[in-house]
Amino acid sequence: MAHIISPTQITIERIKEILDNHEKLTLGIEAVEAIQKCRRYLDSKMQNIDRPVYGVTTGFGSLYNITIPEEDLSQLQYNLVVSHACGMGEVVSPDIARIMLLLKVQSLSYGHSGSQLITVQRLVDMFNNDIIPVIYRQGSLGASGDLAPLAHMSLPLIGLGEVWYKGQRRPSAEVWAEKGWEPIRLQSKEGLALLNGTQFMSAHAVWSIIQSERLSAWADIIGALSLDAYDGRIEPFYPQTHRLRRQKGQLITASRFLELLEGSELINRPKEHIQDPYSFRCIPQVHGAVKDNIAYVRQVIENEISSATDNPNIFPDEDMIISAGNFHGEPIAIPMDTLAIAMSELANISERRTFRLISGQRALPKFLVANPGLNSGFMIPQYTAASIVSQNKGYCWPASCDSIPSSQGQEDHVSMGANSATKLVHIINNVETVLGIELFNAAQALDFRRPARTSERLEQIVSDYRKQVPFIENDVYMHPLIKASKLFLRNEQYL
Numbered sequence: 341m342a343h344i345i346s347p348t349q350i351t352i353e354r355i356k357e358i359l360d361n362h363e364k365l366t367l368g369i370e371a372v373e374a375i376q377k378c379r380r381y382l383d384s385k386m387q388n389i390d391r392p393v394y395g396v397t398t399g400f401g402s403l404y405n406i407t408i409p410e411e412d413l414s415q416l417q418y419n420l421v422v423s424h425a426c427g428m429g430e431v432v433s434p435d436i437a438r439i440m441l442l443l444k445v446q447s448l449s450y451g452h453s454g455s456q457l458i459t460v461q462r463l464v465d466m467f468n469n470d471i472i473p474v475i476y477r478q479g480s481l482g483a484s485g486d487l488a489p490l491a492h493m494s495l496p497l498i499g500l501g502e503v504w505y506k507g508q509r510r511p512s513a514e515v516w517a518e519k520g521w522e523p524i525r526l527q528s529k530e531g532l533a534l535l536n537g538t539q540f541m542s543a544h545a546v547w548s549i550i551q552s553e554r555l556s557a558w559a560d561i562i563g564a565l566s567l568d569a570y571d572g573r574i575e576p577f578y579p580q581t582h583r584l585r586r587q588k589g590q591l592i593t594a595s596r597f598l599e600l601l602e603g604s605e606l607i608n609r610p611k612e613h614i615q616d617p618y619s620f621r622c623i624p625q626v627h628g629a630v631k632d633n634i635a636y637v638r639q640v641i642e643n644e645i646s647s648a649t650d651n652p653n654i655f656p657d658e659d660m661i662i663s664a665g666n667f668h669g670e671p672i673a674i675p676m677d678t679l680a681i682a683m684s685e686l687a688n689i690s691e692r693r694t695f696r697l698i699s700g701q702r703a704l705p706k707f708l709v710a711n712p713g714l715n716s717g718f719m720i721p722q723y724t725a726a727s728i729v730s731q732n733k734g735y736c737w738p739a740s741c742d743s744i745p746s747s748q749g750q751e752d753h754v755s756m757g758a759n760s761a762t763k764l765v766h767i768i769n770n771v772e773t774v775l776g777i778e779l780f781n782a783a784q785a786l787d788f789r790r791p792a793r794t795s796e797r798l799e800q801i802v803s804d805y806r807k808q809v810p811f812i813e814n815d816v817y818m819h820p821l822i823k824a825s826k827l828f829l830r831n832e833q834y835l
Contacts, residue, residue: 374451427476
């Protein structure tokens, strides 16, 4: 099965399908025509251009006023790629790097970038052959495009850099030789087309939204299980209250909890307490706010990934080459920072529910073991969750509120959106761990309520979970069980 690249909108859901189904990419007729038309126009324009054009006939950044002779324009683009490959730090996960390839192909398909068709096709070939460039997390200011990481993404095109191939990290030149591929000779403007753009930030955002939607759904399931195991009340989830406030995510969350807990013996039995703590009673308000934020950020990112974000922009039909700032990351940097805050709150309230489950309240044993004292039970998983939640709070400082001038002041305001993106990924991974810990505790607490049962749907999930993570009678080595609990959340069949 192949996905046809076309100069139209692409959705995050479609990207998820491409990745999940291991679909190949094919450049559609419209994309091919748009790419070739733009390249022909640029080549023709170079024959009689009567003014300097940034990045096409000039240097870059503050060197914009230096004109480059025509015979050096190809060398100019080569120099741009190699000189900008200054990434450092940890390596970007191959999953996110793969999304970067897809997004760069999509962006170039709109025909406003001036790339050669062979260049775009080579990116497609890399994606289809699962040849993933080695890219580093540090180096982008998120403003003049994701320059350093996109330079590392582009190095293999010219036979340099490294790639992941068949599970190994190898020099791209070796892999190219095996494939019989020749390095591409970049033409005028092509280096800018590749390096100017927001695909590093956007790929992290796409990955984060996919994971956020999965974890948001799991948070409802786990929260419902914790509510039942804690002997909580169902009234805070009735629709009457939520209709008064009109917040969409809140309404959706409350309705989902009613569905998840339908038929539960525990939720329907008489309660001695008249109120639950906020971490249970206000789940619709908190989980709902997260849902609303994910939906907003999804909309912004889908606009971004369906755009040409390099510079200058080429308009063959209007006979115009415009140097502007579509590479600036601010439109997505701020939303990524807000998504980081939202997802951090999902972990924050989860840890509070875990704390309640182990506190020895409502006829549950302290630390969820039958013989506390001799056994520490579930004391320390809550410590771990609390530590991770605290770390997330540090990551939530918005990178987008910072700016450091670069390129001798020519690039005097930057978004720092790449830092927003990488921090967001850290937070998402942390949220998964915290929710895994809550599930670990909630399943243990539920077993102390036997023979009473929760809903049929939740019982099925717990039954499957118990095949991976057992009930804890006495103290055991906890780390593998927490890890197994976290991995259980990768299974999407329950969502």
